[in-house]
Amino acid sequence: MLVCVSSSVGIVSKLLLLLAAIEYRTARDNVKAKVALEKASKGQEMLSSPWDAAKHMETCGNIAKELGNWGEVLDYYRRASELFNECGRVQPAADALAKGARALEESSPDEAIQLYTDACSLLEEDGREQMAFDLYRAGTSVYLKLERYEDAATFLLRWGLAADHCNAVNSQCKAYLSAIVVYLYAHDLKQAEKCYNDCSQIDAFLKSDQNRCASKLLSAYAEGDIEEIKRVAQSSSISNLDHMIIRIARKLPTGDMSALKGKEPVDEEPLDENDLT
CATH class of the missing domain: 1.25.40.10 (Tetratricopeptide repeat domain)
Known part of the structure:
Protein backbone atom coordinates (compact mmCIF):
# COMPACT_ATOMS: atom_id res chain seq x y z
CA MET A 1 0.00 0.00 0.00
CA GLY A 127 23.18 -3.94 -38.25
CA ARG A 128 21.49 -0.77 -39.53
CA GLU A 129 24.31 0.58 -41.67
CA GLN A 130 21.97 1.99 -44.32
CA MET A 131 20.32 4.20 -41.70
CA ALA A 132 23.72 5.83 -41.09
CA PHE A 133 24.23 7.13 -44.64
CA ASP A 134 22.78 10.60 -43.95
CA LEU A 135 25.00 10.84 -40.87
CA TYR A 136 28.09 10.05 -42.92
CA ARG A 137 27.00 12.68 -45.42
CA ALA A 138 26.56 15.27 -42.67
CA GLY A 139 29.88 14.46 -41.01
CA THR A 140 31.72 14.66 -44.33
CA SER A 141 30.16 18.05 -44.99
CA VAL A 142 31.45 19.38 -41.66
CA TYR A 143 34.95 18.09 -42.39
CA LEU A 144 34.92 19.81 -45.79
CA LYS A 145 33.80 23.10 -44.25
CA LEU A 146 36.71 22.83 -41.84
CA GLU A 147 39.02 22.08 -44.81
CA ARG A 148 40.06 18.84 -43.14
CA TYR A 149 40.24 16.97 -46.40
CA GLU A 150 42.11 13.89 -45.26
CA ASP A 151 39.56 13.36 -42.49
CA ALA A 152 36.73 13.89 -44.97
CA ALA A 153 38.16 11.27 -47.31
CA THR A 154 38.66 8.82 -44.44
CA PHE A 155 35.05 9.32 -43.37
CA LEU A 156 33.89 8.68 -46.93
CA LEU A 157 35.90 5.45 -47.05
CA ARG A 158 34.27 4.35 -43.81
CA TRP A 159 30.91 5.15 -45.40
CA GLY A 160 31.88 2.94 -48.32
CA LEU A 161 32.70 0.09 -45.97
CA ALA A 162 29.34 0.48 -44.20
CA ALA A 163 27.62 0.42 -47.61
CA ASP A 164 29.51 -2.75 -48.48
CA HIS A 165 28.20 -4.43 -45.32
CA CYS A 166 24.59 -3.81 -46.34
CA ASN A 167 25.15 -4.52 -50.06
CA ALA A 168 24.45 -0.91 -51.08
CA VAL A 169 26.84 -1.16 -54.04
CA ASN A 170 25.92 2.15 -55.68
CA SER A 171 26.44 4.09 -52.45
CA GLN A 172 29.70 2.23 -51.86
CA CYS A 173 31.11 3.15 -55.27
CA LYS A 174 29.97 6.77 -54.92
CA ALA A 175 31.70 7.01 -51.55
CA TYR A 176 34.98 5.71 -53.01
CA LEU A 177 34.87 8.08 -55.99
CA SER A 178 34.02 10.93 -53.61
CA ALA A 179 37.08 10.14 -51.47
CA ILE A 180 39.31 10.25 -54.55
CA VAL A 181 37.81 13.61 -55.57
CA VAL A 182 38.47 14.99 -52.10
CA TYR A 183 42.13 13.94 -52.27
CA LEU A 184 42.46 15.55 -55.70
CA TYR A 185 40.84 18.74 -54.45
CA ALA A 186 43.42 18.78 -51.64
CA HIS A 187 46.03 18.40 -54.43
CA ASP A 188 47.25 15.13 -52.92
CA LEU A 189 47.67 13.09 -56.09
CA LYS A 190 49.74 10.40 -54.41
CA GLN A 191 47.01 9.71 -51.85
CA ALA A 192 44.33 9.85 -54.55
CA GLU A 193 46.21 7.21 -56.54
CA LYS A 194 46.65 5.03 -53.46
CA CYS A 195 42.95 5.35 -52.65
CA TYR A 196 42.07 4.41 -56.22
CA ASN A 197 44.40 1.39 -56.24
CA ASP A 198 43.08 0.19 -52.89
CA CYS A 199 39.41 0.60 -53.76
CA SER A 200 39.91 -1.00 -57.18
CA GLN A 201 40.68 -4.27 -55.42
CA ILE A 202 37.03 -4.31 -54.40
CA ASP A 203 35.26 -6.10 -57.25
CA ALA A 204 32.11 -3.96 -57.06
CA PHE A 205 34.09 -0.75 -57.49
CA LEU A 206 36.44 -2.17 -60.13
CA LYS A 207 33.48 -2.85 -62.45
CA SER A 208 31.68 0.43 -61.76
CA ASP A 209 31.18 3.64 -63.71
CA GLN A 210 32.64 5.44 -60.72
CA ASN A 211 35.89 3.50 -61.15
CA ARG A 212 36.10 4.45 -64.81
CA CYS A 213 35.50 8.08 -63.91
CA ALA A 214 38.24 8.02 -61.27
CA SER A 215 40.61 6.35 -63.74
CA LYS A 216 40.00 9.09 -66.31
CA LEU A 217 40.56 11.78 -63.71
CA LEU A 218 43.84 10.30 -62.54
CA SER A 219 45.05 9.78 -66.12
CA ALA A 220 44.28 13.40 -66.90
CA TYR A 221 46.22 14.46 -63.82
CA ALA A 222 49.17 12.27 -64.80
CA GLU A 223 49.20 13.93 -68.23
CA GLY A 224 48.68 17.41 -66.79
CA ASP A 225 45.63 17.78 -69.05
CA ILE A 226 43.61 20.54 -67.41
CA GLU A 227 40.84 20.55 -70.02
CA GLU A 228 40.32 16.80 -69.66
CA ILE A 229 40.13 17.13 -65.87
CA LYS A 230 37.44 19.77 -66.25
CA ARG A 231 35.57 17.63 -68.78
CA VAL A 232 35.56 14.56 -66.52
CA ALA A 233 34.48 16.75 -63.59
CA GLN A 234 31.34 17.56 -65.59
CA SER A 235 30.52 13.89 -66.27
CA SER A 236 27.38 12.12 -65.11
CA SER A 237 29.35 10.03 -62.61
CA ILE A 238 30.39 13.23 -60.82
CA SER A 239 26.96 14.84 -61.22
CA ASN A 240 25.38 11.90 -59.39
CA LEU A 241 27.50 12.41 -56.27
CA ASP A 242 26.42 14.47 -53.26
CA HIS A 243 26.27 18.23 -53.78
CA MET A 244 29.17 18.85 -51.39
CA ILE A 245 31.40 16.66 -53.59
CA ILE A 246 30.07 18.06 -56.87
CA ARG A 247 30.96 21.57 -55.69
CA ILE A 248 34.62 20.74 -55.14
CA ALA A 249 34.85 18.51 -58.22
CA ARG A 250 33.72 21.42 -60.40
CA LYS A 251 36.71 23.41 -59.08
CA LEU A 252 39.28 20.83 -60.19
CA PRO A 253 42.13 21.06 -60.85
CA THR A 254 43.60 22.85 -57.86
CA GLY A 255 47.23 23.62 -57.14
CA ASP A 256 50.19 23.73 -59.52
CA MET A 257 49.57 21.34 -62.41
CA SER A 258 52.88 21.97 -64.18
CA ALA A 259 54.78 19.79 -61.70
CA LEU A 260 52.45 16.84 -62.38
CA LYS A 261 52.69 16.65 -66.15
CA GLY A 262 54.13 13.36 -67.31
CA LYS A 263 54.16 11.88 -63.82
CA GLU A 264 53.36 8.16 -63.77
CA PRO A 265 50.87 6.77 -61.23
CA VAL A 266 52.54 5.15 -58.25
CA ASP A 267 51.96 1.46 -57.55
CA GLU A 268 50.89 0.91 -53.98
CA GLU A 269 50.84 -2.11 -51.72
CA PRO A 270 47.73 -4.33 -51.86
CA LEU A 271 44.65 -3.36 -49.89
CA ASP A 272 43.46 -5.13 -46.80
CA GLU A 273 39.77 -5.49 -47.76
CA ASN A 274 38.78 -5.39 -44.10
CA ASP A 275 40.39 -1.99 -43.58
CA LEU A 276 39.15 0.77 -45.85
CA THR A 277 39.52 3.41 -43.17
Missing part, protein backbone atom coordinates in the same frame (compact mmCIF):
# COMPACT_ATOMS: atom_id res chain seq x y z
CA LEU A 2 2.80 2.38 0.95
CA VAL A 3 4.61 1.55 -2.30
CA CYS A 4 1.51 2.42 -4.32
CA VAL A 5 1.04 5.71 -2.47
CA SER A 6 4.71 6.60 -2.94
CA SER A 7 4.52 5.80 -6.66
CA SER A 8 1.38 7.91 -7.05
CA VAL A 9 3.01 10.83 -5.27
CA GLY A 10 6.04 10.49 -7.56
CA ILE A 11 3.88 10.54 -10.68
CA VAL A 12 1.98 13.61 -9.48
CA SER A 13 5.25 15.34 -8.71
CA LYS A 14 6.55 14.67 -12.21
CA LEU A 15 3.34 15.94 -13.76
CA LEU A 16 3.62 19.15 -11.74
CA LEU A 17 7.18 19.61 -12.96
CA LEU A 18 6.05 19.14 -16.54
CA LEU A 19 3.25 21.65 -16.11
CA ALA A 20 5.72 24.07 -14.58
CA ALA A 21 8.08 23.58 -17.52
CA ILE A 22 5.24 24.28 -19.97
CA GLU A 23 4.33 27.46 -18.10
CA TYR A 24 7.93 28.62 -18.04
CA ARG A 25 8.26 27.94 -21.78
CA THR A 26 5.08 29.90 -22.44
CA ALA A 27 6.48 32.76 -20.37
CA ARG A 28 9.77 32.40 -22.31
CA ASP A 29 11.69 31.70 -19.15
CA ASN A 30 13.83 29.01 -20.75
CA VAL A 31 16.28 28.73 -17.88
CA LYS A 32 13.58 27.72 -15.38
CA ALA A 33 11.88 25.53 -17.98
CA LYS A 34 15.12 23.64 -18.53
CA VAL A 35 15.62 23.12 -14.80
CA ALA A 36 12.06 21.81 -14.41
CA LEU A 37 12.44 19.41 -17.33
CA GLU A 38 15.77 18.15 -16.05
CA LYS A 39 14.15 17.36 -12.71
CA ALA A 40 11.25 15.69 -14.50
CA SER A 41 13.72 13.56 -16.44
CA LYS A 42 15.46 12.48 -13.24
CA GLY A 43 12.07 11.58 -11.84
CA GLN A 44 11.23 9.43 -14.85
CA GLU A 45 14.51 7.60 -14.38
CA MET A 46 13.55 6.87 -10.77
CA LEU A 47 10.21 5.56 -12.02
CA SER A 48 12.07 3.27 -14.46
CA SER A 49 10.78 5.17 -17.49
CA PRO A 50 13.95 5.81 -19.53
CA TRP A 51 11.97 6.61 -22.68
CA ASP A 52 10.15 9.55 -21.08
CA ALA A 53 13.36 10.61 -19.33
CA ALA A 54 15.14 10.64 -22.71
CA LYS A 55 12.41 12.75 -24.33
CA HIS A 56 12.77 15.33 -21.55
CA MET A 57 16.54 15.36 -22.04
CA GLU A 58 16.06 16.04 -25.76
CA THR A 59 13.84 18.99 -24.91
CA CYS A 60 16.48 20.24 -22.48
CA GLY A 61 19.01 19.98 -25.29
CA ASN A 62 16.81 22.06 -27.57
CA ILE A 63 16.35 24.71 -24.89
CA ALA A 64 20.09 24.76 -24.22
CA LYS A 65 20.59 25.36 -27.96
CA GLU A 66 18.20 28.33 -27.82
CA LEU A 67 20.17 29.67 -24.86
CA GLY A 68 23.51 29.14 -26.62
CA ASN A 69 24.78 26.84 -23.86
CA TRP A 70 26.72 24.56 -26.18
CA GLY A 71 28.34 22.43 -23.49
CA GLU A 72 24.90 21.63 -22.11
CA VAL A 73 23.62 20.83 -25.60
CA LEU A 74 26.29 18.15 -25.88
CA ASP A 75 25.58 16.73 -22.42
CA TYR A 76 21.80 16.65 -22.76
CA TYR A 77 21.71 14.94 -26.15
CA ARG A 78 24.34 12.42 -25.09
CA ARG A 79 22.30 11.61 -22.01
CA ALA A 80 19.15 11.31 -24.12
CA SER A 81 20.94 8.83 -26.36
CA GLU A 82 22.08 6.78 -23.38
CA LEU A 83 18.53 6.65 -22.01
CA PHE A 84 17.06 5.59 -25.35
CA ASN A 85 19.71 2.88 -25.47
CA GLU A 86 18.63 1.68 -22.03
CA CYS A 87 15.22 0.81 -23.43
CA GLY A 88 16.73 -0.89 -26.46
CA ARG A 89 15.82 1.83 -28.96
CA VAL A 90 18.91 2.18 -31.10
CA GLN A 91 17.38 4.36 -33.81
CA PRO A 92 16.10 7.06 -31.39
CA ALA A 93 19.46 6.85 -29.59
CA ALA A 94 21.29 7.60 -32.85
CA ASP A 95 18.76 10.29 -33.73
CA ALA A 96 19.42 12.04 -30.41
CA LEU A 97 23.14 12.17 -31.17
CA ALA A 98 22.39 13.47 -34.66
CA LYS A 99 20.17 16.23 -33.25
CA GLY A 100 22.96 17.27 -30.94
CA ALA A 101 25.44 17.20 -33.83
CA ARG A 102 23.27 19.43 -36.00
CA ALA A 103 22.87 21.88 -33.13
CA LEU A 104 26.65 22.02 -32.63
CA GLU A 105 27.87 22.16 -36.24
CA GLU A 106 28.50 25.90 -36.26
CA SER A 107 29.66 26.50 -32.70
CA SER A 108 31.50 23.25 -31.93
CA PRO A 109 32.21 21.37 -35.18
CA ASP A 110 34.64 18.90 -33.60
CA GLU A 111 32.01 17.82 -31.08
CA ALA A 112 29.44 17.64 -33.87
CA ILE A 113 31.64 15.30 -35.89
CA GLN A 114 32.18 13.10 -32.86
CA LEU A 115 28.42 12.86 -32.31
CA TYR A 116 27.85 11.96 -35.96
CA THR A 117 30.57 9.32 -35.71
CA ASP A 118 29.11 7.85 -32.52
CA ALA A 119 25.65 7.78 -34.07
CA CYS A 120 27.03 5.88 -37.08
CA SER A 121 28.69 3.39 -34.74
CA LEU A 122 25.43 2.77 -32.86
CA LEU A 123 23.57 1.98 -36.06
CA GLU A 124 26.34 -0.17 -37.50
CA GLU A 125 26.63 -2.21 -34.32
CA ASP A 126 22.90 -2.89 -34.60
Whole structure:
Protein backbone atom coordinates (compact mmCIF):
# COMPACT_ATOMS: atom_id res chain seq x y z
CA MET A 1 0.00 0.00 0.00
CA LEU A 2 2.80 2.38 0.95
CA VAL A 3 4.61 1.55 -2.30
CA CYS A 4 1.51 2.42 -4.32
CA VAL A 5 1.04 5.71 -2.47
CA SER A 6 4.71 6.60 -2.94
CA SER A 7 4.52 5.80 -6.66
CA SER A 8 1.38 7.91 -7.05
CA VAL A 9 3.01 10.83 -5.27
CA GLY A 10 6.04 10.49 -7.56
CA ILE A 11 3.88 10.54 -10.68
CA VAL A 12 1.98 13.61 -9.48
CA SER A 13 5.25 15.34 -8.71
CA LYS A 14 6.55 14.67 -12.21
CA LEU A 15 3.34 15.94 -13.76
CA LEU A 16 3.62 19.15 -11.74
CA LEU A 17 7.18 19.61 -12.96
CA LEU A 18 6.05 19.14 -16.54
CA LEU A 19 3.25 21.65 -16.11
CA ALA A 20 5.72 24.07 -14.58
CA ALA A 21 8.08 23.58 -17.52
CA ILE A 22 5.24 24.28 -19.97
CA GLU A 23 4.33 27.46 -18.10
CA TYR A 24 7.93 28.62 -18.04
CA ARG A 25 8.26 27.94 -21.78
CA THR A 26 5.08 29.90 -22.44
CA ALA A 27 6.48 32.76 -20.37
CA ARG A 28 9.77 32.40 -22.31
CA ASP A 29 11.69 31.70 -19.15
CA ASN A 30 13.83 29.01 -20.75
CA VAL A 31 16.28 28.73 -17.88
CA LYS A 32 13.58 27.72 -15.38
CA ALA A 33 11.88 25.53 -17.98
CA LYS A 34 15.12 23.64 -18.53
CA VAL A 35 15.62 23.12 -14.80
CA ALA A 36 12.06 21.81 -14.41
CA LEU A 37 12.44 19.41 -17.33
CA GLU A 38 15.77 18.15 -16.05
CA LYS A 39 14.15 17.36 -12.71
CA ALA A 40 11.25 15.69 -14.50
CA SER A 41 13.72 13.56 -16.44
CA LYS A 42 15.46 12.48 -13.24
CA GLY A 43 12.07 11.58 -11.84
CA GLN A 44 11.23 9.43 -14.85
CA GLU A 45 14.51 7.60 -14.38
CA MET A 46 13.55 6.87 -10.77
CA LEU A 47 10.21 5.56 -12.02
CA SER A 48 12.07 3.27 -14.46
CA SER A 49 10.78 5.17 -17.49
CA PRO A 50 13.95 5.81 -19.53
CA TRP A 51 11.97 6.61 -22.68
CA ASP A 52 10.15 9.55 -21.08
CA ALA A 53 13.36 10.61 -19.33
CA ALA A 54 15.14 10.64 -22.71
CA LYS A 55 12.41 12.75 -24.33
CA HIS A 56 12.77 15.33 -21.55
CA MET A 57 16.54 15.36 -22.04
CA GLU A 58 16.06 16.04 -25.76
CA THR A 59 13.84 18.99 -24.91
CA CYS A 60 16.48 20.24 -22.48
CA GLY A 61 19.01 19.98 -25.29
CA ASN A 62 16.81 22.06 -27.57
CA ILE A 63 16.35 24.71 -24.89
CA ALA A 64 20.09 24.76 -24.22
CA LYS A 65 20.59 25.36 -27.96
CA GLU A 66 18.20 28.33 -27.82
CA LEU A 67 20.17 29.67 -24.86
CA GLY A 68 23.51 29.14 -26.62
CA ASN A 69 24.78 26.84 -23.86
CA TRP A 70 26.72 24.56 -26.18
CA GLY A 71 28.34 22.43 -23.49
CA GLU A 72 24.90 21.63 -22.11
CA VAL A 73 23.62 20.83 -25.60
CA LEU A 74 26.29 18.15 -25.88
CA ASP A 75 25.58 16.73 -22.42
CA TYR A 76 21.80 16.65 -22.76
CA TYR A 77 21.71 14.94 -26.15
CA ARG A 78 24.34 12.42 -25.09
CA ARG A 79 22.30 11.61 -22.01
CA ALA A 80 19.15 11.31 -24.12
CA SER A 81 20.94 8.83 -26.36
CA GLU A 82 22.08 6.78 -23.38
CA LEU A 83 18.53 6.65 -22.01
CA PHE A 84 17.06 5.59 -25.35
CA ASN A 85 19.71 2.88 -25.47
CA GLU A 86 18.63 1.68 -22.03
CA CYS A 87 15.22 0.81 -23.43
CA GLY A 88 16.73 -0.89 -26.46
CA ARG A 89 15.82 1.83 -28.96
CA VAL A 90 18.91 2.18 -31.10
CA GLN A 91 17.38 4.36 -33.81
CA PRO A 92 16.10 7.06 -31.39
CA ALA A 93 19.46 6.85 -29.59
CA ALA A 94 21.29 7.60 -32.85
CA ASP A 95 18.76 10.29 -33.73
CA ALA A 96 19.42 12.04 -30.41
CA LEU A 97 23.14 12.17 -31.17
CA ALA A 98 22.39 13.47 -34.66
CA LYS A 99 20.17 16.23 -33.25
CA GLY A 100 22.96 17.27 -30.94
CA ALA A 101 25.44 17.20 -33.83
CA ARG A 102 23.27 19.43 -36.00
CA ALA A 103 22.87 21.88 -33.13
CA LEU A 104 26.65 22.02 -32.63
CA GLU A 105 27.87 22.16 -36.24
CA GLU A 106 28.50 25.90 -36.26
CA SER A 107 29.66 26.50 -32.70
CA SER A 108 31.50 23.25 -31.93
CA PRO A 109 32.21 21.37 -35.18
CA ASP A 110 34.64 18.90 -33.60
CA GLU A 111 32.01 17.82 -31.08
CA ALA A 112 29.44 17.64 -33.87
CA ILE A 113 31.64 15.30 -35.89
CA GLN A 114 32.18 13.10 -32.86
CA LEU A 115 28.42 12.86 -32.31
CA TYR A 116 27.85 11.96 -35.96
CA THR A 117 30.57 9.32 -35.71
CA ASP A 118 29.11 7.85 -32.52
CA ALA A 119 25.65 7.78 -34.07
CA CYS A 120 27.03 5.88 -37.08
CA SER A 121 28.69 3.39 -34.74
CA LEU A 122 25.43 2.77 -32.86
CA LEU A 123 23.57 1.98 -36.06
CA GLU A 124 26.34 -0.17 -37.50
CA GLU A 125 26.63 -2.21 -34.32
CA ASP A 126 22.90 -2.89 -34.60
CA GLY A 127 23.18 -3.94 -38.25
CA ARG A 128 21.49 -0.77 -39.53
CA GLU A 129 24.31 0.58 -41.67
CA GLN A 130 21.97 1.99 -44.32
CA MET A 131 20.32 4.20 -41.70
CA ALA A 132 23.72 5.83 -41.09
CA PHE A 133 24.23 7.13 -44.64
CA ASP A 134 22.78 10.60 -43.95
CA LEU A 135 25.00 10.84 -40.87
CA TYR A 136 28.09 10.05 -42.92
CA ARG A 137 27.00 12.68 -45.42
CA ALA A 138 26.56 15.27 -42.67
CA GLY A 139 29.88 14.46 -41.01
CA THR A 140 31.72 14.66 -44.33
CA SER A 141 30.16 18.05 -44.99
CA VAL A 142 31.45 19.38 -41.66
CA TYR A 143 34.95 18.09 -42.39
CA LEU A 144 34.92 19.81 -45.79
CA LYS A 145 33.80 23.10 -44.25
CA LEU A 146 36.71 22.83 -41.84
CA GLU A 147 39.02 22.08 -44.81
CA ARG A 148 40.06 18.84 -43.14
CA TYR A 149 40.24 16.97 -46.40
CA GLU A 150 42.11 13.89 -45.26
CA ASP A 151 39.56 13.36 -42.49
CA ALA A 152 36.73 13.89 -44.97
CA ALA A 153 38.16 11.27 -47.31
CA THR A 154 38.66 8.82 -44.44
CA PHE A 155 35.05 9.32 -43.37
CA LEU A 156 33.89 8.68 -46.93
CA LEU A 157 35.90 5.45 -47.05
CA ARG A 158 34.27 4.35 -43.81
CA TRP A 159 30.91 5.15 -45.40
CA GLY A 160 31.88 2.94 -48.32
CA LEU A 161 32.70 0.09 -45.97
CA ALA A 162 29.34 0.48 -44.20
CA ALA A 163 27.62 0.42 -47.61
CA ASP A 164 29.51 -2.75 -48.48
CA HIS A 165 28.20 -4.43 -45.32
CA CYS A 166 24.59 -3.81 -46.34
CA ASN A 167 25.15 -4.52 -50.06
CA ALA A 168 24.45 -0.91 -51.08
CA VAL A 169 26.84 -1.16 -54.04
CA ASN A 170 25.92 2.15 -55.68
CA SER A 171 26.44 4.09 -52.45
CA GLN A 172 29.70 2.23 -51.86
CA CYS A 173 31.11 3.15 -55.27
CA LYS A 174 29.97 6.77 -54.92
CA ALA A 175 31.70 7.01 -51.55
CA TYR A 176 34.98 5.71 -53.01
CA LEU A 177 34.87 8.08 -55.99
CA SER A 178 34.02 10.93 -53.61
CA ALA A 179 37.08 10.14 -51.47
CA ILE A 180 39.31 10.25 -54.55
CA VAL A 181 37.81 13.61 -55.57
CA VAL A 182 38.47 14.99 -52.10
CA TYR A 183 42.13 13.94 -52.27
CA LEU A 184 42.46 15.55 -55.70
CA TYR A 185 40.84 18.74 -54.45
CA ALA A 186 43.42 18.78 -51.64
CA HIS A 187 46.03 18.40 -54.43
CA ASP A 188 47.25 15.13 -52.92
CA LEU A 189 47.67 13.09 -56.09
CA LYS A 190 49.74 10.40 -54.41
CA GLN A 191 47.01 9.71 -51.85
CA ALA A 192 44.33 9.85 -54.55
CA GLU A 193 46.21 7.21 -56.54
CA LYS A 194 46.65 5.03 -53.46
CA CYS A 195 42.95 5.35 -52.65
CA TYR A 196 42.07 4.41 -56.22
CA ASN A 197 44.40 1.39 -56.24
CA ASP A 198 43.08 0.19 -52.89
CA CYS A 199 39.41 0.60 -53.76
CA SER A 200 39.91 -1.00 -57.18
CA GLN A 201 40.68 -4.27 -55.42
CA ILE A 202 37.03 -4.31 -54.40
CA ASP A 203 35.26 -6.10 -57.25
CA ALA A 204 32.11 -3.96 -57.06
CA PHE A 205 34.09 -0.75 -57.49
CA LEU A 206 36.44 -2.17 -60.13
CA LYS A 207 33.48 -2.85 -62.45
CA SER A 208 31.68 0.43 -61.76
CA ASP A 209 31.18 3.64 -63.71
CA GLN A 210 32.64 5.44 -60.72
CA ASN A 211 35.89 3.50 -61.15
CA ARG A 212 36.10 4.45 -64.81
CA CYS A 213 35.50 8.08 -63.91
CA ALA A 214 38.24 8.02 -61.27
CA SER A 215 40.61 6.35 -63.74
CA LYS A 216 40.00 9.09 -66.31
CA LEU A 217 40.56 11.78 -63.71
CA LEU A 218 43.84 10.30 -62.54
CA SER A 219 45.05 9.78 -66.12
CA ALA A 220 44.28 13.40 -66.90
CA TYR A 221 46.22 14.46 -63.82
CA ALA A 222 49.17 12.27 -64.80
CA GLU A 223 49.20 13.93 -68.23
CA GLY A 224 48.68 17.41 -66.79
CA ASP A 225 45.63 17.78 -69.05
CA ILE A 226 43.61 20.54 -67.41
CA GLU A 227 40.84 20.55 -70.02
CA GLU A 228 40.32 16.80 -69.66
CA ILE A 229 40.13 17.13 -65.87
CA LYS A 230 37.44 19.77 -66.25
CA ARG A 231 35.57 17.63 -68.78
CA VAL A 232 35.56 14.56 -66.52
CA ALA A 233 34.48 16.75 -63.59
CA GLN A 234 31.34 17.56 -65.59
CA SER A 235 30.52 13.89 -66.27
CA SER A 236 27.38 12.12 -65.11
CA SER A 237 29.35 10.03 -62.61
CA ILE A 238 30.39 13.23 -60.82
CA SER A 239 26.96 14.84 -61.22
CA ASN A 240 25.38 11.90 -59.39
CA LEU A 241 27.50 12.41 -56.27
CA ASP A 242 26.42 14.47 -53.26
CA HIS A 243 26.27 18.23 -53.78
CA MET A 244 29.17 18.85 -51.39
CA ILE A 245 31.40 16.66 -53.59
CA ILE A 246 30.07 18.06 -56.87
CA ARG A 247 30.96 21.57 -55.69
CA ILE A 248 34.62 20.74 -55.14
CA ALA A 249 34.85 18.51 -58.22
CA ARG A 250 33.72 21.42 -60.40
CA LYS A 251 36.71 23.41 -59.08
CA LEU A 252 39.28 20.83 -60.19
CA PRO A 253 42.13 21.06 -60.85
CA THR A 254 43.60 22.85 -57.86
CA GLY A 255 47.23 23.62 -57.14
CA ASP A 256 50.19 23.73 -59.52
CA MET A 257 49.57 21.34 -62.41
CA SER A 258 52.88 21.97 -64.18
CA ALA A 259 54.78 19.79 -61.70
CA LEU A 260 52.45 16.84 -62.38
CA LYS A 261 52.69 16.65 -66.15
CA GLY A 262 54.13 13.36 -67.31
CA LYS A 263 54.16 11.88 -63.82
CA GLU A 264 53.36 8.16 -63.77
CA PRO A 265 50.87 6.77 -61.23
CA VAL A 266 52.54 5.15 -58.25
CA ASP A 267 51.96 1.46 -57.55
CA GLU A 268 50.89 0.91 -53.98
CA GLU A 269 50.84 -2.11 -51.72
CA PRO A 270 47.73 -4.33 -51.86
CA LEU A 271 44.65 -3.36 -49.89
CA ASP A 272 43.46 -5.13 -46.80
CA GLU A 273 39.77 -5.49 -47.76
CA ASN A 274 38.78 -5.39 -44.10
CA ASP A 275 40.39 -1.99 -43.58
CA LEU A 276 39.15 0.77 -45.85
CA THR A 277 39.52 3.41 -43.17
